[in-house]
Amino acid sequence: MLIDVDALVLSNDRLSPEYNVVRLAAAEIGASTEPGQFVMVRQGLSLDPLLRRPFSVFEILRDDNDRVSGISLLNKVVGAVTGMLFTIEPGQRLQCLGPLGQPFSVIKPPARAWMVAGGVGLAPFLTLAESLRSASTDTTLFYGGRSAGELYYLDKFESLGVRMALTTNDGSLGEAGLVTAPLKRELQALGEETPLRIYACGPTEMMRAVAALGHQYRYPSEVSLEQVMGCGLGGCYSCVVPIHEPGGQMNFVRSCLEGPVFPGDRINWNGIP
Amino acid sequence: MLIDVDALVLSNDRLSPEYNVVRLAAAEIGASTEPGQFVMVRQGLSLDPLLRRPFSVFEILRDDNDRVSGISLLNKVVGAVTGMLFTIEPGQRLQCLGPLGQPFSVIKPPARAWMVAGGVGLAPFLTLAESLRSASTDTTLFYGGRSAGELYYLDKFESLGVRMALTTNDGSLGEAGLVTAPLKRELQALGEETPLRIYACGPTEMMRAVAALGHQYRYPSEVSLEQVMGCGLGGCYSCVVPIHEPGGQMNFVRSCLEGPVFPGDRINWNGIP
Amino acid sequence: MAPNLSVSLGSSLQLKNPIMAASGCFGYGVEYAEVVELSTLGGVVVKGLFLEEREGHPPERIVETPSGMLNAIGLQGIGVHRFIQDKLPTLRAHGATTIVNICGSTVDEYAELARILSDADGVAALELNISCPNIKEGGITFGCDLGGTHDVVARVRKATALPIIPKLTPNVTDVAAFARVAEEAGADAISLVNTFLAMAIDVDTQRPKLSNIVGGLSGPAIRPIAVRMVHQCRQAVQIPIMGMGGIMTATDVVEFMLAGAAAVQVGTANFVDPFIWPKLLSGLTDYLDRHQYRSAEEIVGTVDLAHSDVAWISS
Amino acid sequence: MAPNLSVSLGSSLQLKNPIMAASGCFGYGVEYAEVVELSTLGGVVVKGLFLEEREGHPPERIVETPSGMLNAIGLQGIGVHRFIQDKLPTLRAHGATTIVNICGSTVDEYAELARILSDADGVAALELNISCPNIKEGGITFGCDLGGTHDVVARVRKATALPIIPKLTPNVTDVAAFARVAEEAGADAISLVNTFLAMAIDVDTQRPKLSNIVGGLSGPAIRPIAVRMVHQCRQAVQIPIMGMGGIMTATDVVEFMLAGAAAVQVGTANFVDPFIWPKLLSGLTDYLDRHQYRSAEEIVGTVDLAHSDVAWISS
Numbered sequence A, B: 001m002l003i004d005v006d007a008l009v010l011s012n013d014r015l016s017p018e019y020n021v022v023r024l025a026a027a028e029i030g031a032s033t034e035p036g037q038f039v040m041v042r043q044g045l046s047l048d049p050l051l052r053r054p055f056s057v058f059e060i061l062r063d064d065n066d067r068v069s070g071i072s073l074l075n076k077v078v079g080a081v082t083g084m085l086f087t088i089e090p091g092q093r094l095q096c097l098g099p100l101g102q103p104f105s106v107i108k109p110p111a112r113a114w115m116v117a118g119g120v121g122l123a124p125f126l127t128l129a130e131s132l133r134s135a136s137t138d139t140t141l142f143y144g145g146r147s148a149g150e151l152y153y154l155d156k157f158e159s160l161g162v163r164m165a166l167t168t169n170d171g172s173l174g175e176a177g178l179v180t181a182p183l184k185r186e187l188q189a190l191g192e193e194t195p196l197r198i199y200a201c202g203p204t205e206m207m208r209a210v211a212a213l214g215h216q217y218r219y220p221s222e223v224s225l226e227q228v229m230g231c232g233l234g235g236c237y238s239c240v241v242p243i244h245e246p247g248g249q250m251n252f253v254r255s256c257l258e259g260p261v262f263p264g265d266r267i268n269w270n271g272i273p
Numbered sequence C, D: 001m002a003p004n005l006s007v008s009l010g011s012s013l014q015l016k017n018p019i020m021a022a023s024g025c026f027g028y029g030v031e032y033a034e035v036v037e038l039s040t041l042g043g044v045v046v047k048g049l050f051l052e053e054r055e056g057h058p059p060e061r062i063v064e065t066p067s068g069m070l071n072a073i074g075l076q077g078i079g080v081h082r083f084i085q086d087k088l089p090t091l092r093a094h095g096a097t098t099i100v101n102i103c104g105s106t107v108d109e110y111a112e113l114a115r116i117l118s119d120a121d122g123v124a125a126l127e128l129n130i131s132c133p134n135i136k137e138g139g140i141t142f143g144c145d146l147g148g149t150h151d152v153v154a155r156v157r158k159a160t161a162l163p164i165i166p167k168l169t170p171n172v173t174d175v176a177a178f179a180r181v182a183e184e185a186g187a188d189a190i191s192l193v194n195t196f197l198a199m200a201i202d203v204d205t206q207r208p209k210l211s212n213i214v215g216g217l218s219g220p221a222i223r224p225i226a227v228r229m230v231h232q233c234r235q236a237v238q239i240p241i242m243g244m245g246g247i248m249t250a251t252d253v254v255e256f257m258l259a260g261a262a263a264v265q266v267g268t269a270n271f272v273d274p275f276i277w278p279k280l281l282s283g284l285t286d287y288l289d290r291h292q293y294r295s296a297e298e299i300v301g302t303v304d305l306a307h308s309d310v311a312w313i314s315s
């Protein structure tokens, strides 16, 4: 059920000068969030910035009794609201509306799951990894960043039993280059018979490449798009994505309602700014 | 000299649900502020609220070596910015532009000084009391509030050797009624020969009454007006006060430049909203 | 006793309360059925409809600006027939007071839309969108021309018995003149404002931020202009006014009503807070209670101008 | 090498840089002599002057609105003679490039002001304020009428050899038409926008917040509309444009220049941050450096519209 919580900030861990994790006492949202869903946030009563901003739910927080106690957001500073989220202090509050959007489909064994994350595109994959691993799905994280200092939460994924394939632009951790390189290599090496689902979140060009690889090797892919969203609820038609409809026709669909997760194949990538 | 300091908030003492004192590391401003001067404040980069707000300098802070280390503001919540100032936390920053405006004139013995404060109108009087008392001027504070819980910093004034005449609307501290009642009584009791200057800050009706009493008993008064101020520097002409000019003519003068302190006699009180 | 919130927008349109969802900011209404009880709203103005389906403009379709936003959705929509078939029954089932915002490239299209919607079950009124700033054909070309405004209103008047409410654009020198023409041509009420034609440029790419180059500015940034226009129109016409532009709080609702709006619409604020509706309603009720009014209609147009000229100099 | 910031506003007005203080937001300039080296500004447009002294409107004269403010100062001023006597020498002494904003109730008054100021020492240009929304006589009545605009500009053109820059109001349907008329009548440049006519009501007292009932909206709230209007005018006329409306940062300066402004004015932002001037100048320099321009003039009007229509459907 959709709710709006004026959530207390429990902690703010600054991971780097650009990335941080904000933990929020929004148990009601956490309790009903599925992997890949998002919340729309805003702070206070100021009318500038005006609109809420979409953020993936990064973690579902649990208390000592393993009851859901909140959520966290993985934030990367790019502008006004992400800048504010970086400086927010425990004790302050953040309005969170959610959960919203269509989640990833959680594939089950014997199929394998390959998650491909670029930068802050890691955000939806921690909850997905948890769901996949509780279903005992064989799960890999292909994760690329600019440098070693920009790859986060590796221990956490490892502790869930996720196989890691890391890349950095500068080669300071894992393989040097783009995250699509090991992905392509492993796809080539894969036997045709292995059922597999690819999940991707990151820069548009990365997702496009992943969707193309999925198409080429005939594996289904799901990408989580980051369109500009005015409302998150289907009211404004700002967040549209050009989609190939089953009939061959082209259509603008609202990524807040029908996404943000889409089959990679359905998207007309040329129409995404 | 006028400067703009992005001042660190050192502390925020909430005195009541409406009043608080914010201490700011703005030593450069503190070092050159005279009693009755003000600063224009704003927080952060948000464009709503947009304009700065004027606040009297309440205290000049000093470090252990008695060097000026900052200033404080006495804040009363009435709207957006005063509300923000109430919730601000140490570690955050507040932009302070100042010092601005014409100060009170600090009268010297044998003249006496009577300060009349209503509510948050107390703000400019702590620095004035300090200056008066260092000049050994016999100083009285007539101070009115709604109830005992809304009269602040009494010890501080007493420790400076200021005589106190307190009133509350509900009689919970001092005399019941308006602060102009004891003022009037004491003016009546005063011998004609005693030189005296009256200073007033508070609600417009109070200042108007004080100016009228001063006029009636032929003592000079100085009032500190609280006009809406767009800029604080003489640029916008928003803050004007209708003034009786020496020639008998009427004129709108900018209270940020020629005030906020004016001789009570010079003001056309009917023209103040 | 709780104040009476109902207001009338002309003889044939009675609203439960003066607070409605603005066109294009509430989808087809059905999207919000889980968020707010649609029947509690004064009305739901659905997204602008053409006769036919439209794909709208490519992204980017919106950009945020100080206390506002630009949109150039381009009236993506399902067309009137699919609306009647797929959406209207749901709106009816939820007890919504549905006002349909219609848009045409020609006067005939407006008339045709009006005829079709007159036959549909569950349409309370038609809002004539002659003010959309971000489509090329139709729309604002009628709204910026007195003759064009007259033609559309007069033709739709002939085509339907439904209450008709032309929606005026603020992008004109004298909005009151358009209000008068609309009244003369037979409008039951007018609504204003639609958005302000505006533009934002990305300085890094040196391209417009919107794919459509220009878009419409809405949100609290425009409120003071919208309030002024509502007040001007109130002095120019007898028919009721639906006021809008930047309403975010119940105080803003009251401001528009004092300026002369018999009802208000809320657009952009619904994006910021989809749970705003009960807050606005209870805020309005509180205001009326506090000021001891028995009905919302009592405050329409009652802004007090008498004290504005402080006669300081004479005193 | 540092990029060349100088820009020309017509043949007889060369500015050191494109960033000027807007009229009415910088007093007579002298108020800010301690805050900013006046000679470092592209120019100082002084507060609107009539022939005679004016007392202006009683308070309240301003009210803040979301990301903006309304003002109805009512052009309080010292009149042209006292300006020439008391303020101009100081401006000259500080090396300011002074542009005088003039305002009249009749066409004759504009011409008379122009004549008087032509004889004064230290006036770089005249800005013709035909767009002040909050005085009854003169001003905006000329600015909202094509004939009136033409008359004022043509008459002032005859009265002076100084560069003349009519300042256009945004409160019109087609600002580009006014730009064209101004050009035809002999303007050297145009400036826009003045403020938007607007209103705010105090719901508790039920009175207008401004003593003058209405006032002019300025500040970042209006920026997207102003940028659009500058861009429209750029396509309509050859003469240079001074753009303004809500500039708060160097990015905003660049946005206006890309839209077509040869220079910009900054008004409300100076209230928020009187130390803004060096920040804007260094921000502009940084931008030009980063994008490898050698001069500010290179970016005027270069917004790239070619990519705006993303041809997604064909791909």
Ligand SMILES: Cc1cc2nc3c(=O)[nH]c(=O)nc-3n(C[C@H](O)[C@H](O)[C@H](O)COP(=O)(O)OP(=O)(O)OC[C@H]3O[C@@H](n4cnc5c(N)ncnc54)[C@H](O)[C@@H]3O)c2cc1C
Pocket: A038, A049, A053, A054, A055, A056, A057, A073, A074, A075, A076, A077, A078, A079, A080, A081, A082, A083, A120, A123, A124, A225, A226, A227, A228, A229, A260, C064
């Ligand atoms: C479903 C969804 C989930 C998201 N999850 C996360 C997340 O978990 N963590 C996270 O840090 N971010 C996430 N984002 C992106 C995030 O919403 C944007 O970074 C944010 O809206 C920018 O707001 P701002 O006020 O900081 O930037 P603004 O000041 O609004 O803009 C600054 C710059 O950022 C660009 N920008 C604006 N919106 C986006 C966007 N949606 N994507 C990329 N660039 C943008 C603008 O073009 C502009 O150049 C998500 C977006 C979507 C749609």
Ligand SMILES: Cc1cc2nc3c(=O)[nH]c(=O)nc-3n(C[C@H](O)[C@H](O)[C@H](O)COP(=O)(O)OP(=O)(O)OC[C@H]3O[C@@H](n4cnc5c(N)ncnc54)[C@H](O)[C@@H]3O)c2cc1C
Pocket: B038, B049, B053, B054, B055, B056, B057, B073, B074, B075, B076, B077, B078, B079, B080, B081, B082, B083, B120, B123, B124, B225, B226, B227, B228, B229, B260, D064
């Ligand atoms: C020289 C000077 C010194 C001041 N010193 C102090 C001080 O030391 N401490 C302090 O708490 N306040 C002081 N004030 C008043 C303070 O500036 C206002 O309370 C403040 O600007 C309100 O801002 P806001 O955003 O909270 O209210 P807004 O949201 O802007 O307005 C809320 C309500 O407050 C009213 N209001 C706005 N400005 C004023 C004003 N100037 N006076 C009274 N009511 C106003 C508005 O009409 C409105 O109804 C001073 C004012 C001046 C001119």
Ligand SMILES: Cc1cc2nc3c(=O)[nH]c(=O)nc-3n(C[C@H](O)[C@H](O)[C@H](O)COP(=O)(O)O)c2cc1C
Pocket: A236, C022, C023, C024, C025, C047, C048, C049, C071, C073, C075, C101, C129, C132, C167, C193, C194, C195, C217, C218, C219, C220, C244, C245, C246, C247, C265, C266, C267, C268, C269
């Ligand atoms: C995203 C968006 C889409 C809109 N679509 C329409 C529309 O289809 N028809 C219409 O008449 N107005 C449309 N409008 C204008 C609004 O109905 C309203 O007039 C305007 O936004 C001002 O109100 P606000 O400030 O409360 O949003 C739209 C506005 C927005 C923001």
Ligand SMILES: Cc1cc2nc3c(=O)[nH]c(=O)nc-3n(C[C@H](O)[C@H](O)[C@H](O)COP(=O)(O)O)c2cc1C
Pocket: B236, D022, D023, D024, D025, D047, D048, D049, D071, D073, D075, D101, D129, D132, D167, D193, D194, D195, D217, D218, D219, D220, D244, D245, D246, D247, D265, D266, D267, D268, D269
């Ligand atoms: C308080 C105030 C006074 C103004 N006075 C004048 C004036 O005298 N003459 C004039 O042409 N414009 C005047 N303006 C308009 C500004 O010059 C400018 O056109 C407008 O404010 C938009 O720019 P901004 O958003 O940067 O303030 C005034 C604006 C304000 C806010």
Ligand code: FES
Pocket: A228, A229, A230, A231, A232, A233, A234, A235, A236, A237, A238, A239, A240, A254, A255, A256, A257
């Ligand atoms: S964000 Fe508004 S429709 Fe998707």
Ligand code: FES
Pocket: B228, B229, B230, B231, B232, B233, B234, B235, B236, B237, B238, B239, B240, B254, B255, B256, B257
């Ligand atoms: S506050 Fe701007 S002139 Fe006084």
